[in-house]
Amino acid sequence: MERLLNITKVECIEARYLAGINIVKNTGVLLKQWRNWHQLPTIGLSSLTSETKVVDRETIFSLKLKSKLSAGFAVAGRHLCYRLTTATGGRFLMGTNERPYTITNIQDNYPSEVTDSSATVLTAEYSNIYGLLAILD
Secondary structure, eight states: OOOOOOEEEEEEEEGGGGTTOEEETTTEEEOOSOOOOEEOOBOSOBEEEEEEEEETTEEEEEEEEEEEESSOOOOTTOOEEEEEEETTSOEEEEOOSSSSOOEEEEEEOOOSSTTSOOOEEEEEEEEESSOSEEBOO
16 A cells, blocks of 8 residues: 555545445445545645554554644534545545544634644544555545
8 A cells, every 4th residue: 555645635525425335354445436525625735644553353443634724614513534635646535434433623723923823623533443445446
């Protein structure tokens, strides 16, 4: 799998709209049809960290996505999944339509200094047995 050091585009969708996907463990995911993704207004590159640990002989993947946004973003109690696109065109899915869902936090910054960033920061965390899924179709 290519290294995800250059995430150029972040899109989201409600988890319920991912019903019917096929997950091929250790390979990726087949979305099988067109989905209505919402592109987020990111500033610069987004970052993703991935950690792997073994718990009771089961591999658990923990993902953390961070993006600066140029506009506010309301989660409003929705369970969201994210499609990440890299500079080389690779596309990956973070989250599925099943529990555990991705946890999304939004932080609005109101800086006290003119030189500090006032961007909205999106942080999404996801842990499960699949990890980051390469989109195969």
